[in-house]
Amino acid sequence: MNLKKTLIAAMGAAVLAAPLVAAPVLSSTAEAAAEQFFPMIIYRTGAYAVGGIPLANGYGDYLKLLNARDGGINGVKIKFEECETQYSTKVGVECYEKLKGKGDVGPTVFNPNSTGITYAIIPKASVDKVPVHSMGYGRTAAGDGRVFPWAFTFPTSYWSQAAAFINYIGEREGGKNNLKGKKIAFIYHNSGYGKEPLPTFNKLAKKYGYDFKALAVDHPGQEQKAAWLQVRRYKPDYVFLTGWGVMNQVAIKEAAAIRFPMDHFIGNWWSGAEPDVLPAGKTAIGYIAATFNQPGAGTQAHADIVKHVYGGDAAAAKKGQIGQVLYNRGIINAIYDTEAVRTAMGKYGNKAMSGEQVRWGLENLNLTEARLGELGVKGFMGPISVSCKDHEGGGKVMFQQWSGTEWKIVKGWTDTMQDVIRPMIEEAAAAYAKENKITPRAC
Amino acid sequence: MFRQNGSFAKTMEVLNAIFVLPFVDMFTEPVFFAEVVVGGLLTGVMYSLVALGFVLIFKASGVFNFAQGAMVLFAALTLVGLMEKGVPVWLALIIAAGVMVIVAVVIEKLVLRPLVNQPDIILFMATIGITFFLEGFGETVWGSDIHRLDVGIPDATFEIGGMLLNEFDIWAAAIGAAMVAFLALFFRYTVIGRALRAVADDHQAALSVGIPLKTIWIVVWSVAGFVGLVAGIMWGTKSGVQFSLSLIALKALPVLILGGFTSIPGAIVGGLIIGVGEKVAEIYWGPLIGGAIENWFAYMLALAFLLFRPQGLFGEKIIERV
Numbered sequence: 001m002n003l004k005k006t007l008i009a010a011m012g013a014a015v016l017a018a019p020l021v022a023a024p025v026l027s028s029t030a031e032a033a034a035e036q037f038f039p040m041i042i043y044r045t046g047a048y049a050v051g052g053i054p055l056a057n058g059y060g061d062y063l064k065l066l067n068a069r070d071g072g073i074n075g076v077k078i079k080f081e082e083c084e085t086q087y088s089t090k091v092g093v094e095c096y097e098k099l100k101g102k103g104d105v106g107p108t109v110f111n112p113n114s115t116g117i118t119y120a121i122i123p124k125a126s127v128d129k130v131p132v133h134s135m136g137y138g139r140t141a142a143g144d145g146r147v148f149p150w151a152f153t154f155p156t157s158y159w160s161q162a163a164a165f166i167n168y169i170g171e172r173e174g175g176k177n178n179l180k181g182k183k184i185a186f187i188y189h190n191s192g193y194g195k196e197p198l199p200t201f202n203k204l205a206k207k208y209g210y211d212f213k214a215l216a217v218d219h220p221g222q223e224q225k226a227a228w229l230q231v232r233r234y235k236p237d238y239v240f241l242t243g244w245g246v247m248n249q250v251a252i253k254e255a256a257a258i259r260f261p262m263d264h265f266i267g268n269w270w271s272g273a274e275p276d277v278l279p280a281g282k283t284a285i286g287y288i289a290a291t292f293n294q295p296g297a298g299t300q301a302h303a304d305i306v307k308h309v310y311g312g313d314a315a316a317a318k319k320g321q322i323g324q325v326l327y328n329r330g331i332i333n334a335i336y337d338t339e340a341v342r343t344a345m346g347k348y349g350n351k352a353m354s355g356e357q358v359r360w361g362l363e364n365l366n367l368t369e370a371r372l373g374e375l376g377v378k379g380f381m382g383p384i385s386v387s388c389k390d391h392e393g394g395g396k397v398m399f400q401q402w403s404g405t406e407w408k409i410v411k412g413w414t415d416t417m418q419d420v421i422r423p424m425i426e427e428a429a430a431a432y433a434k435e436n437k438i439t440p441r442a443c
Numbered sequence: 444m445f446r447q448n449g450s451f452a453k454t455m456e457v458l459n460a461i462f463v464l465p466f467v468d469m470f471t472e473p474v475f476f477a478e479v480v481v482g483g484l485l486t487g488v489m490y491s492l493v494a495l496g497f498v499l500i501f502k503a504s505g506v507f508n509f510a511q512g513a514m515v516l517f518a519a520l521t522l523v524g525l526m527e528k529g530v531p532v533w534l535a536l537i538i539a540a541g542v543m544v545i546v547a548v549v550i551e552k553l554v555l556r557p558l559v560n561q562p563d564i565i566l567f568m569a570t571i572g573i574t575f576f577l578e579g580f581g582e583t584v585w586g587s588d589i590h591r592l593d594v595g596i597p598d599a600t601f602e603i604g605g606m607l608l609n610e611f612d613i614w615a616a617a618i619g620a621a622m623v624a625f626l627a628l629f630f631r632y633t634v635i636g637r638a639l640r641a642v643a644d645d646h647q648a649a650l651s652v653g654i655p656l657k658t659i660w661i662v663v664w665s666v667a668g669f670v671g672l673v674a675g676i677m678w679g680t681k682s683g684v685q686f687s688l689s690l691i692a693l694k695a696l697p698v699l700i701l702g703g704f705t706s707i708p709g710a711i712v713g714g715l716i717i718g719v720g721e722k723v724a725e726i727y728w729g730p731l732i733g734g735a736i737e738n739w740f741a742y743m744l745a746l747a748f749l750l751f752r753p754q755g756l757f758g759e760k761i762i763e764r765v
Contacts, residue, residue: 045579047687049587190735216735220687222678223489223694225482226725226737232607233475246687249589253681257600257609275589279683283598 034352036073036341037103038063038080041095041112046086047220048245050275054321055113056082058330061309061320065301066338068308073341074350079103085117087245092117093124100128105352109133109337109362115193118142118151123436126150130355131362135333136161136269136292140196143392144429145363146440152362154336154393155292155384159424160416161268162200162240164290164397166208167414169238169266180209185236187227187243187251190216194242197268199424201240207420221247228254241267248276252284262286266399273325277402285404290397293332293381295407297323300376301331325400325407332381339375340365363388382413388443392425394418465727474605479722485612487718488619492674493695494702494710495622496667501704502630502643503663504555505563509570512692513577514668516684518543519675520581523590523684532594536672543668544661546577551660559656560646578689590684594676615677622673623711626666630707635662643705697745703758712756717741 040059043052063078072078081102083095092114099107109131112118118138125132126149133152134142140159142151169184170176186201188194198214205212213234215227221243228251231239239260241251248271255265263286267276272289302322310317321327344353344361353361365386372378384393395418399411433440469476493515500508508514521542525535554569597610630636641649642659650656675684678691702713721737721744729736754760 045582045587045686047685047690049582050589050685053587214734216733218735218738220690222682222687222691223486223737225486226479226722226729229475229479229482229722230726232478233472246682246685250682258607259600275683279589279591281591281593 033077034104035077035079036352037105037107038078038337039095039099039102039107039110040080040082041085041092041099041110041114041117042082043085043087043113044082045084046088048087051245051270051273051326052087052113054273054324054326055330055333057320057322058327059111059334060330061305061322061327062301062331062334063338064309065305069304073338074345076345076350076352078338085114087114089114089116089120093120096121096124100130103352105354106130107355108341108353108358109355111135111333111337112138115139115196116191119192122148122151128355129359131359133333133337133362135329135336137193141425141428141432143390143395143425144440145388145391146443147429147433147438148391149441150359152386152391154365154386154391154395155332155382156395156397156416157392157421157425158196158242158268159200159421160392160395160418161290161397162197163204163417163421164399164414165240165266166201166204166210167417168399168411170208171411176208181211182238183211183213183234183236185231185234185239186212186214187224187231187239187241188214188216189221189243189247190218193244193270197240197242199428200421203420203424204417217243217247217251220245221250224250224254228258231255231260232258237264239265241265241271243267243271243276247271249279252277252280252287255287256280256283263288263401266290269329269397272400272402272407274407275326282404284402287402288399288410289402289407291325291400291407291409292397293325293328294379294398294409295323295325295328295400297328299378299380301335301380304376305331328380332377335375335377335381336362336365336367336384339367339371362386363391365393388441395421460731461728468727477604478606479726480719481606481608482612483719483722484715485608485616485718486722487698487715488616488711489674489677489714490694490698490718491623491711491714492615492619492670492677493691494698494714495626495707496670496674497692497695497699498702498704498707498710499626499663499667499670503639503659504566504646505643506566506570507563507704508667509567509692510573510577511667511671511695512689513574513581514543514546514671515675515678515691516686516689517546517577517581518668518672519592519679519684519688520585520590522672522676523592523679524585526592527590536594539672540669543672544665547661547664547668550664551657555660556657574689578686582686587686590679592676592679592684594680596680598680611680618673618677619711622670623707626670627707635659639663694741697741699755700742700745701748701755703755705759706755706757709755709757717744720744 042056043049063080066072067078083099085092085095107130111133115137118134122132131150136156138153140157142148143153143157170179201212215230217224217227243251265287267289269290277284277287306314306317340361341353341358343365344357348357363386367384369383382396386393395416396413398409398413400407401410496511497508500506518539522535522539525538558566596614599610600607638654638659641654678688698713698717701716702709721741724740725737
């Protein structure tokens, strides 16, 4: 063997042996610096991208902020990975399967960003022991933590939202009893998401005596003239909209086209963002929508995002849709999830939390006004307390109105008739438990 | 006996709801019925605008252009993107039309030319590829956000005889009708039009008599691009320019089945029938089964036509000698 061959053989052996030698060192390093992994099921493309982009931006930017400003959560660095679904349930399930095995100690929590995906992964998540947080969407019955220990709907649900809407228009009419004989039309996306509030509306119609007409619009909602012709004929006092994507923009234009008074046209919290009203121009002025976060970019958290995430470039932050309704919703989603991790760390120590530990954190989350102040978001979102039994967290809702240039809150935190809604949730959860042979936890 | 009576009463009730009450409703509220029909006609013209693009390419190449919806999106995105950069509407329109010609040239050069004389299904698959490319490329260049589009078409609502109509819908109908008339004349009385029909009949025979196949394809795809631009303006003004524009192609399919894949007047008549049919069905029969029937009703209507006229109302009769 000549020198050249000997050298090549030695180098080859060294290359082959390197991983064996280095592996224990690397693994111990990784263990020491395990990161908190946030899987992000998002949609930046497809028919609903207009809503998906700001949601993903807000969530991602807040995670980046914590890394840049605080070095993560209690010193544990955050890592995240996006998986694109195009708002397709099938692809969403694939994303879940792809991401559930990632992260040093597994994924933190899944935010499916779709009611369809939520329904599909709830049964899987309880097997995989990963919490699912469908913030203000998904299966409303999951608000009962005794039956759904791995699913969370806080800060509110579609049923609570429908009750808040009835409360709100009741107040406008001088009391809920004055709703008797009033007509309410409900225009909804013909999907699981759109149909979710129907039980509440029907139940409250019996209680308060209003007339109720539900009108479905098929995906994607580009054409809905038939529904609005029926609205014109029905002459409702109020119209409630549960749309998403292009359906919202078209609905607002169609409402204007039949001269329906905009301040009597109220959308749900997925039908009340800037992309929904801007294409309609001036005709959208006065349109109202539910919300559970303040609009605008006036909080300390926003200022910190501009400073730490965008390097002080306000124009770039604006391009990233900072301050828009759905961007802000992405932020509060991230605040809930990261604070749940912090809560879990309070019990299990400052290290990367597993899905099971985060579930405990979610279930014991208590965001007080004082804590929201410390986070720089006081007044931006409501205080909330989640428990083993109550995964909805009380479910209060606000209403905002479009002025032509910005959203303004016109009705603060509105009661959601939990005396009516909570028994409905528990009844639906009990039915689910019976159907799926689940023994509810004692809480 | 009671059970039999109950069942009979229920059957009568259902038959009454299907065959009597909707017609009573139409006659007792004729103004509303007229409004439904007019609304359907105006919507139908919007469907026809999309269907026209399909017809043009099918006539020229026998290919069902799956990418027509993506072309609508791409054309509208280009127009609104230019307008947002401060380009005047008229210039943005010209540039967007020019971009659609470039798209046609590229498609001819990179996709169609290498596939001459391949089975139709291969060309169809190629158009699926074009769809993915145009959607992705459009979003890459212009972003996935919603864009407000206003090219100055009036949008006020007015009342005639108790019917509420929208100026924009009237304009859309007028523009659609004008386009159909122009295209019908263009393809019937111009040299290119005749050449196009020859190419549609037989690629090789057309080539053998000196018809420049490449040029014809570029012309046809360009015209389909212009039609897509107009459709994109009309639909984009209503909903904002966004990805879902590419899905309106689904609305054109029943129109094509009904009107025939090779007939320009068929596209407009098919659009009108589908537009009126789905609105009337949704409003008068939809509530019986929970509503939201207009999408599938359009396809059901088209399928019913297929049973009796497989070539559609105005399509060329398929005669194959064996």
